[in-house]
Structure formats: C-alpha cells, structure tokens
Amino acid sequence: MAIRISGLASGFDTESIIKEAMKGERARVDAVRQQKQILEWKREQYREANTKFLALRSSLLNLKLQGTFQAKTVTSSDPAVLTATAASTTIEGSFSVEVLRLARGASKESTPVMSEYVHSGEDAEFTLTGKNGSATVTVQEGDTIQTVVAKINEQQAATGIKATYDAGLNKFYLFTSGTGDQARIELEDSSGFLANTLNVDLGTVAGVDAAIRFNGGQELNFASNRFTFNNINFALLKEGQTVDITVSPDVDNIVAKIKDFVEKYNAAVGYISEKLGEKRFRDFTPLSDEQKKDMKEKDIEQWEEKAKSGLLHSDSTLFNLYSMIRNQASSIVAGADKYSSLSAIGITTSGWQDQGKLHIDEDKLKTALSDNPEAVMNLFTNTESGTDQGIAVRLYDQVIDSMQRITNTAGTVSTGVDESSLGRELERVGKRIYTLEERLVEVENRYYRQFTAMEQALQQMNAQSQWLAQQFASGSTQ
Template sequence: MRISGLATGMDTEQIIKDMMKAHRLPLEKITQKKQYLEWQMDDYRSVNRNITDLKYKVTDTMGRQQTFMQKTVNISNPGAVGIKATNATGEFSGSIKVDKLATQASLQSGALEENMSPAQVDSKKLSELGVSLTADEKVTITAPNGKVTEITVTAEDTLGSFLQKINKAPNSSITAFYDAHTGKIAMTAKDSGEGNITISSGNVANSLKLSGTEAKSTAGNNAEFVFNGLTTQRSSNTFTINGFEVNLKQVTNEPVTFSSAPDTDKIVESVVKFVDDYNKMIEELNEKIREPRYRNFQPLSDEQKKDMKEKEIELWEEKAKSGTLRNDPTIASLLTNLRQLMNEPIQTSSGKVSLKDLGIEPIKDFKENGKLSINEDDLRKAITENPNQVYELFAKSATDTDKGGIAIQFRKTMDNVNAVISEKAGTSGSVSDNFAMGRSMKSMNQQIDRFENRLKMLEDRYWRQFTAMEQAIQRANAQSANMMNMFGQ
C-alpha cells in the first residue's frame, strides 16, 4: 500500500519521480546507443542491397558476351527476308533466294451438319453425328514433323469436347475446329513442314468423315531457298544460321543480299548505362562515409518526444541519424579497390586494354572522388574497330592466372563487400546471433532488462521508505494528539 503525503503533505510521487530521473540516465544512454546501432544497421543493409542490385545488373549486362556482340543487319529486300542476330559472335553476309515458303499441312472432314451453333457443338453428342461407341476408342493424329497427338473418345463426348481434347492434349501438334458454314471439321498442323496429317482409322475417324474419300488432306511443304549458292530446305520459314535468325517472308525472283555490322548504338548505350550506374554508386557511397556526425543530437526518448512538435522531432532525428557510416573502413576500402579496378589494364587476345582506350577516364576533379567520364566518339571507334576486344575488357572469364574482365572482377569485389557487411549487419530475417551488430543489440537488450529490473526495485524501495516515514509521522501525530487531549482534560 502506497501512502502519498497524508501525514507530511509532501508530493511523494513527484519526489520519487524526480529522484528516479537521475537513476535513469545510464539506462537512457544505453537505449540511445541501441537506437543509434539500429539506424547504423539499417544504413549498412541499405548499402548492401544497393551494392547487390548493381552487382547483378552489371553481371547481367556487362558480364555477358551477347551485350557486345549485338549486330545490325542491312537487307536489300526486308519485305521478303528478315534477319536478326540472336547469339552471333561473327559477322554474317551473303545472299538468299527464296523459291518456296514452308506451309502447314491441313485435314478437312466431309460435311457433317451445317450451321450448328456453339451451344449445339458443345451439347450434341458424337452418337448424334453417327459415331457408335461400345467402348472407349483411342484416336491418334500424326503431324508432318512426326509429333503424335493422342486422345481417348468416350460415349459421353460431344463434338465440342472431342475438339477440345485434340487442342488441349499434352504436346498437341494439331489445332482443330468446327466450321458452321460448311459443317466440316478442320485440322491444321501447328508447325510447317513437308508431309500430311494422318489420323488413325477407326470408328470415330470414319464416322466423322476424317478418313476415307470424303476427307480432304493438303500436304505441308518445306521452305526451299538458295543460301550463298547452296540449295537447301528447312521445315520452317524461321530458322537460325550462325547465331542469326532468318525469317523467310516471300518468294523472290532475285537473290536478297544482306550484311551485318556491330550495333554500335546498343553497345554504347550499355557501356554508358554501366558508367552512369557506377558513378551514381560512387557518389552515394562517398556521401555516406563523408556524412557529418552530430554528437550533440542523440536519439530522442519517448519522454523527450512528448514535449516536442512533430517537425522538431523530424529535424532532430535527421541530425541524429547523420554520419552512421562516416569513415567506414569497409566502404572506404571498396571505393579504393574500385578506383584501382577502373584504371588497371586487362590482358585481352589482342593485347592489354584499359577503359582509357575506350575513352573512359576518371574525372580529374578530386571532388568527384573517382567518377568516370566518357568520350563517346572514342568509345564508338573502339567498338567499331574491335567489338571482341571491348567484350574481353569487360567480360573475359577469370582463370587461375587471370582475374578476368572488369565486370567479372567487379562482381568478385562486390561479393567480398557483401559478405563483410552481412557479417557485421546481417540481412533481413537474419538471426541476431549470426552477425556482430545483432549480438551487440542482444547484449544491450539484456542490459536494459537488468537495468529496468534494478530501477523497479529501487523505486519500490523509495516507496517503502517514504511510506514508512509517512506512517511513522502519522503515528507520532496521533500520539501527540492523544497527549494534548490528556493534558487538556
């Protein structure tokens, strides 16, 4: 039971509250330190995410040969023949004369019943169209490419479900539909190529007039063309030669000429994007390690926030959060390593090459902290003259004796930094025991719990002492009153 000032008239609660403020100061310092550590951990993780994003972006562009082997193809008659580079490493030129385009095989049934509505197609059973089934029947349809579509027809099947089974069969190579105008079933091979659609003879095929004299079969054809003097064929109008996709569109009377060249614009665009992303990262990391630390602005406690306006809290915490990564050795070391990487020559098959040979150099102003500048004219010239050398500079694979191209070394450098930061600050979902800052925060939480227990015990002791004092004074007052009453009598 707490007695507050009944005998003394003192505001015991306020006195104890003021006394506890002094005892809480060490706890507030631990709490502030923990809050600052949390902000620091969040900033480390943010940096790590940004580094990871750029690492994968660089790997997926500058680390791939395809980025530097992009080609443009000039064609004398693009309406007849289309050509584009898909996975080409060399140049491609010559002529194509198209004698015949590839076509798809088709199969039409004899007339069944004209003008059936979609509802009738889905409701009319095959038995109503003359199909008599005493047991389930397997129907096999073979396309010109040898692919087989196999379905099972039951007595419950309608014309609609029969066609759906063909269209939706696993790896179906046939499309089929019912034409209400003619009353016929039409089948078409999904792929072009020489040959006919064949259907297993049986009750279903015969009754639906898909075989026999009433069925009409049209064979598919291969594409026939002359490529650089070689007369040849393909089952499709679209095919690949030496990493170039060729698309035959029309029969031609004269050869169509073509020639490829490096797609300088796209390669330049990729390199410029890499430099822009790199410069942005360099700027952000330098801002982090040079951000001022305002030691007079410590994290606010809940009690302090009660006496402040929202804008005041925002401005205060902006200062308090500043400088969490100031002079961080991991980030500073990363920046040094990257500056060195961007200046080192790379051994290629045609000799040592550096970014400087591509017109990419560090900005001379020391305030730019190692950002890169590009002379696009020099870059275009290097790409035009030797695109493979540009590829090797960025994406040459690493070996036991060679560290590889810039993008490969960039990935390794970033991997190392990711690992160091993760060991220090963890990642989202990390268990606190698995990284250094997590273990520190766990220790602080334990300190806070122990300190709060001690404060509670201290506060309880103060209350007991003040209560005892109040009770003693109250007894003394009672005794004094009794004596006065006795003397008064």
C-alpha cells in the same frame, strides 16, 4: 501486482515525485538506447553500401564475359519479310535470303453442321493420328458438338491436333498445333460419325515446310517459320521475296552494358564518398519515445536526418574500400594490345571533388569498339594474373572482397544470427539495456514501497492522533 497507495495520508502527488526521481535512472537507459540506435543506423548504412556493390558486381559479371563483347546484331532490309538474331559465334557479313515458302500446318474444315446436335443411341468412336501419335475419341449419348471439340482437345498433347467450332458459320475445324510436312491429320472412323454428323472429309492432310534459298544456294527446308541456320535465328513472315541481311558486332548492346557498369560504379563510389565526407551533428542525438510524443512527424524526420548524418565520416573500412576500387578502375592493363586503360576508350575518372566517378565519351567508346573490338574485349576480360588482368576481372574480384569486408562489419539482412562486429556489439548493448530496464523496475518498485510504507505510517499516526483527541475530548466533558 503490488497495491500502491498514492498520497492518501500525506497529500503528496506520489506519482509525480517518483517520476521525477526516476528521471536519472531513465536517462541512463535512454543513453544506452541511443547508443543502440546509432549502431543500427551505422549497420544500415554499411549494408546500403553493400547493396550498391551488389548491383555493381552484377554489372561487372557481364563485362567479364567475352560473349558480351562478341555479341552480334542482324539487320534485315525488309523486317516485314523476315527478322533475325545472331549468336556471338556467328560469322559477320552480308547475305541474301530468298523466302520461297512459309511453313504451314495441316487443317480440315467441315461443311455446315447442326449446331443443336445432341448425340443419341450407341457410342461412336473415331481415331485421330497426328505428328505426336494417335488417340481414340468416344462420343457418348448426350454429347454435343462442343463436347466433342473438348474431347478432341483433351488429346492434343497425344496427337498434336486441335479442334474448334464456329457457331456463327456452323462449321467444325481441325488443325495441327505445329507446322511442316510432318504435321498431319489422319482420321479413322468406322462409325461414320465424322463423315455423316460432323461432315468432315476422312482423307489425310499434311502441312508444308518453310523453304529458303541462302546466298543463292540450293533450296533449304525447315519445319517451322522460326529456325536456326548458320548460327542465325530466322523468323519468316512473308514469302516470295528476297531480303538482304547483315551480321555485325552489336555495338549498341556493348555500349549499353558498359554504360550500366559506369552507372552502377558511380552509384557505389558516390555513396561511399558521400558517407565519408558527411558532416556529423553531435547535438542531434537519437530521440527517445518520450521526446517523440511532443514532436510532429516531419520534425522527427528532419531531426533523425541530422542524427544519422556523419556516422561513417572518415570511416577507415569504407575509405580503404573506396581507394582500392578507384585504383583498380584507373590502373593500367599491362598486357593489353592497343587499349591499356579505360581512358583509352573514352572512360575517364574524375577527381576527389566529383567523388571519383567515371565519365563516358560515348563517341570515343563506339569508335574504339568499331576499330578494334577484340582489344576492347581484352581490356575488360583478360584473365591473366597481376597487372595483365582485365579491368572487369580485377574490379569484380575487388568488389567481392569489399562486400565480404562490409559483411564482416555489418552482416546481411538475410543472416539469421548476425555474427558481424556490429551484430555482436548490438547484442552486447541489447543485454545492457535489458539489465538497466530490470533495474529501472526494481528502483521504481522500491520507491513505491517506501512511499507506501510512509503513507501507511502516516495513516496510523493520524488514526492515533484522532483517538487521543477523542480521549481528551471525552475527559474534559466528565
């Protein structure tokens, strides 16, 4: 590092003089840094638009699918007895279900055993056989009741049988993890450990199937209390009662997905409209680090809010995307039967004063879904080309195209190397800043070299002056 002599001979405040002289050079660097900051802010705002589009795309994906509009709901006259759900292919209608019997697993319970039991002597072996298969458990010297329980449970995947021990009742239990008549517990024990020590009966026990009568038909058996029949997913909860179920279109679910689409659409067009009309405050430029030193945090936030405003005002890229999205949402589906536009089912678009957002008349929408659900489905999902294409299909394609255009302009956060137009511009500006900062160091070092040379010259002159003065003084005394 170069040694800097600061005003020792001249008495000048060298640091302040050089700092003042460097202001012009630093101003050039700060101007380019401001340019870089503005580009970064613009990129952030573009990417935020893409975040809104991404959410809209996910919502539109649901509305592109016919299954969304074919969703069914099942109502039960007594949910305490059974509940049910339906697939989109389930036939609509009302049905009676008599729950004859609930499915149960197999179990065994011992008589009280000694809780302090510790096995001694020769090893004892017994075999458990369940629905999944068989496994042999070896009881070794020092094993306790809890040890035996743990060894049985280690084989649960192989047998389908679990064990527990209730220390309060001093009882040992075996039960199957599954239900139905295939769930069984079969024990083999030549050592007598199960019968004599754990007090467990060696007989084979099996579970029972669930049984229902559907619409008064024959008895139907199922291994579990949860099963699917006629594309209806049942969950049996109580036996001995008859329940009426009704399968109907899941209008509430469809309305919820359409409302989600409207919400995401409004968020996207609202954000873009806001940015297009945002006022630009040109007197509020990005702050330099030096400027921020003398400001409060809140003042910095308020300043930067103004500085960020209007960066995308009347931006041609966003304006074109905004116009295309709105046109697709408000256009007619030429091949539609009854409903050919969103407005026909209660979804209307506002004017420019309300940013072109959509508004839902929920009652009108539900009426359309009840009167002609297939026509509503076709309005959104029709895959024909051109003007026959469904609203969700064409909007989905438009959103993907819009996202790609913004990505070309601003890149994405996940991109390792930003090859977008703004990314390349930021790279160019970054190199310019590096060059200017290198020059800044060179100029500052030059100033210090010049001042150092001056100080050294002054020191030499002062030394010579002192020597001459001494010579004159000594001559006058002779």
